[in-house]
Amino acid sequence: MTALPATQTLAEASPPAPAKQTGAHAVVRTLEVLGVERVFGYPGGAIMPVYDALTGSSLKHILVRHEQAAAFAADAQARLTGKAGVCLATSGPGATNLLTGIANAYMDSVPMIILTGQVPSGLMGTDAFQEVDVFGMSMPVVKHSIIIRDPMRIPEMIAEAFAIAEGGRPGPVLIDLPKDVLQAEAYPTLPPESRLSAGPSPSRQADLDAAAALLSSSERPVLYIGGGVALGGAVEAVRDFMGRTGIPAVATLKGLGCAHPEAENFLGMLGMHGGRAANVAVDECDLLVCCGARFDDRATGRLDSFAKGARIIHMDGDGAEIGKLRTADAAIEGDIADALARLDPGYLDIEDWRKSCRERKERHAFRYDAPGHGVFAPAMLKQLSEAAGDDFIAACDVGQHQMWVAQHCRFSRPEHHLTSAGLGAMGYGLPAGIGAAMERPDAKVVTITGDGSVMMNIQELATAHRYGVPVRILLLDNASLGLVRQWQEYFFDQNFSEIDLYDNPDFAEVAHAFGIEAFTVHSREEVPAAIDRLLNARGPILAHVLIDPRENVWPLVPPGASNADMMED
Amino acid sequence: MRDTLRIELSDSEGALMRLVGLVERRGFTIATLEKADAADGQSTVIMRLSARDGARSLDVLTRQIGRLFDVRAVFTPELAAAEAAHASYRWRQACPPRN
Numbered sequence: 001m002t003a004l005p006a007t008q009t010l011a012e013a014s015p016p017a018p019a020k021q022t023g024a025h026a027v028v029r030t031l032e033v034l035g036v037e038r039v040f041g042y043p044g045g046a047i048m049p050v051y052d053a054l055t056g057s058s059l060k061h062i063l064v065r066h067e068q069a070a071a072f073a074a075d076a077q078a079r080l081t082g083k084a085g086v087c088l089a090t091s092g093p094g095a096t097n098l099l100t101g102i103a104n105a106y107m108d109s110v111p112m113i114i115l116t117g118q119v120p121s122g123l124m125g126t127d128a129f130q131e132v133d134v135f136g137m138s139m140p141v142v143k144h145s146i147i148i149r150d151p152m153r154i155p156e157m158i159a160e161a162f163a164i165a166e167g168g169r170p171g172p173v174l175i176d177l178p179k180d181v182l183q184a185e186a187y188p189t190l191p192p193e194s195r196l197s198a199g200p201s202p203s204r205q206a207d208l209d210a211a212a213a214l215l216s217s218s219e220r221p222v223l224y225i226g227g228g229v230a231l232g233g234a235v236e237a238v239r240d241f242m243g244r245t246g247i248p249a250v251a252t253l254k255g256l257g258c259a260h261p262e263a264e265n266f267l268g269m270l271g272m273h274g275g276r277a278a279n280v281a282v283d284e285c286d287l288l289v290c291c292g293a294r295f296d297d298r299a300t301g302r303l304d305s306f307a308k309g310a311r312i313i314h315m316d317g318d319g320a321e322i323g324k325l326r327t328a329d330a331a332i333e334g335d336i337a338d339a340l341a342r343l344d345p346g347y348l349d350i351e352d353w354r355k356s357c358r359e360r361k362e363r364h365a366f367r368y369d370a371p372g373h374g375v376f377a378p379a380m381l382k383q384l385s386e387a388a389g390d391d392f393i394a395a396c397d398v399g400q401h402q403m404w405v406a407q408h409c410r411f412s413r414p415e416h417h418l419t420s421a422g423l424g425a426m427g428y429g430l431p432a433g434i435g436a437a438m439e440r441p442d443a444k445v446v447t448i449t450g451d452g453s454v455m456m457n458i459q460e461l462a463t464a465h466r467y468g469v470p471v472r473i474l475l476l477d478n479a480s481l482g483l484v485r486q487w488q489e490y491f492f493d494q495n496f497s498e499i500d501l502y503d504n505p506d507f508a509e510v511a512h513a514f515g516i517e518a519f520t521v522h523s524r525e526e527v528p529a530a531i532d533r534l535l536n537a538r539g540p541i542l543a544h545v546l547i548d549p550r551e552n553v554w555p556l557v558p559p560g561a562s563n564a565d566m567m568e569d
Numbered sequence: 570m571r572d573t574l575r576i577e578l579s580d581s582e583g584a585l586m587r588l589v590g591l592v593e594r595r596g597f598t599i600a601t602l603e604k605a606d607a608a609d610g611q612s613t614v615i616m617r618l619s620a621r622d623g624a625r626s627l628d629v630l631t632r633q634i635g636r637l638f639d640v641r642a643v644f645t646p647e648l649a650a651a652e653a654a655h656a657s658y659r660w661r662q663a664c665p666p667r668n
């Protein structure tokens with residue numbers, strides 16, 4: 001975001017203003033001045049003044065085919081850049097269609113600006129046509145929200161919204177724009193400098209000393225890496241800390257990609273679908289160093305048996321996370337990167353512990369020699385991510401395929417793993433892949449989706465086609481809602497209720513109908529060529545991969561069980 | 570057990586709704602709530618509340634409230650004389666003021 005001197009007017013700072021300056025022009029020009037290049041949206045009644053003002057603007061508007069996709073695409077762009085993504089919709093149904101996407105950004109702390117049209121101020125509260133109180137409806141899932149009532153305050157309030165969305169622990173900020181405000185005459189001045197402080201403050205030395213003392217007396221420490229590491233710009237600090245101390249480390253779904261992918265002391269993902277090496281290490285450790293993680297139930301399993309013998313060091317940029325679910329023996333609030341750099345426990349005598357963790361990691365490494373000729377999805381995903389290399393960016397949907405990506409793909413950076421972690425929203429993958437591939441057209445962006453999830457936002461094939469987005473879609477088709485089926489198999493007495501998608505369309509034909517290159521993969525032998533074709537494509541392409549419906553995700557911690565009680569194949 | 574919080578918040582649109590919604594969502598019920606007239610765009614809310622179940626921590630709640638953008642500061646009473654009149658409380662700052 002660019003801060004500009006408060007004395008300048010918008011007209012001085014950006015291209016010549018159109019003759020008539022309305023609130024809508026102020027919205028568009030403020031976005032331009034703030035450095036926004038792309039907005040994802042869908043027009044309609046109350047937001048029409050903004051669409052009118054968009055013509056001639058330097059903003060590139062991406063017309064999605066459902067507002068939810070606008071939010072998901074903006075979310076993916078934001079995850080990649082760390083800057084707020086922007087989406088735009090009309091009042092009423094446009095706004096409600098955004099809600100899942102807003103909740104998704106909130107749960108994963110993604111900076112996002114949501115602009116919604118609203119009925120004219122005088123009609124608000126009268127059940128007017130297409131009026132919904134999106135300000136009220138979205139309150140539980142936004143970091144902040146505002147209704148702009150005064151056209152003269154548009155630049156200032158939008159600038160503040162960006163500062164809130166991007167500052168501290170990031171999150172979505174909704175801006176509701178009544179139509180009369182958009183149509184009113186406005187002579188906007190430039191956004192003033194934000195009154196928010198930029199980053200978290202450094203941690204207290206006494207807290208770091210207490211943590212260092214715990215560490216140096218520990219015999220079996222484990223580093224528990226969460227999404228807060230990437231948010232706090234602490235990836236290098238984590239890698240350095242792991243190298244310096246040799247501490248075995250595990251990661252949450254959002255923490256994947258923080259540790260160096262080849263680090264010997266990285267034990268993989270913990271939790272419900274975590275690996276045995278990671279879950280057992282946490283179970284046996286005597287000190288858990290929680291770094292930007294939040295003891296989420298998918299990661300901890302039964303909370304009272306999670307790392308039960310261990311003391312806890314909890315580091316977080318957001319103090320409200322510390323002690324929320326597990327009391328910390330040492331709490332370190334503040335800048336995680338700075339805290340890790342200053343946390344110096346000296347030499348740790350943990351060689352035996354490191355060795356046993358390493359041996360367990362080798363003994364329980366995933367196996368890819370599944371019998372038969374059918375495509376074994378875990379092996380295909382592993383090969384795909386390795387072939388794509390450091391530029392691999394995965395935009396996942398939700399289900400078994402999402403867990404396979406987490407378990408088997410290699411990520412060089414945490415922001416390269418785009419996944420709906422906190423909300424688990426099916427439908428994320430395709431729009432997120434589009435948002436990511438627009439932002440990083442030269443990277444190898446792959447949407448990895450299932451036959452259930454892809455149908456939640458299949459209309460976005462039209463967006464991919466319209467803009468020639470280089471998104472590769474890997475559709476793992478097991479003709480069922482696989483993750484639900486797996487739970488029914490093990491926890492509902494094999495009562496397979498409403499999970500059969502036997503009558504799916506031919507997805508390659510569907511893609512063709514949208515004008516997108518597509519092909520079907522039936523057997524293991526075809527996999528290498530399919531990966532090649534996907535990775536070398538220049539525009540959108542879909543690989544429809546048929547897999548065995550009985551394939552499951554292993555290991556699995558049953559609901560309500562302790563992480564140490566994993567079920568395995 | 571009931572606890573008492575004093576919250577200073579800016580009088581912006583939705584601020585009270587946001588505060589009350591958060592307290593309820595985070596597992597507390599509000600017994601009484603008093604909002605003073607806003608002066609200088611800032612108002613004070615005093616609420617007595619209790620956790621819906623034993624696992625909820627007031628300390629975590631105060632930090633979650635302190636995170637709200639409209640909230641300037643959160644105070645807990647220095648003397649836990651929960652039945653005393655609000656006026657006689659001495660307040661201890663639980664969340665730093667945002668400037």
Ligand SMILES: Cc1ncc(C[n+]2csc(CCOP(=O)(O)OP(=O)(O)O)c2C)c(N)n1
Nearest residue numbers: 399400401424426450451452453481482483
């Ligand atoms: C919007 C939404 N609805 C329902 C669910 C519940 N759910 C989680 S996984 C899943 C099945 C996903 O099926 P598919 O996309 O085919 O992936 P698979 O598990 O087969 O790999 C369902 C229904 C969800 N997460 N999100």
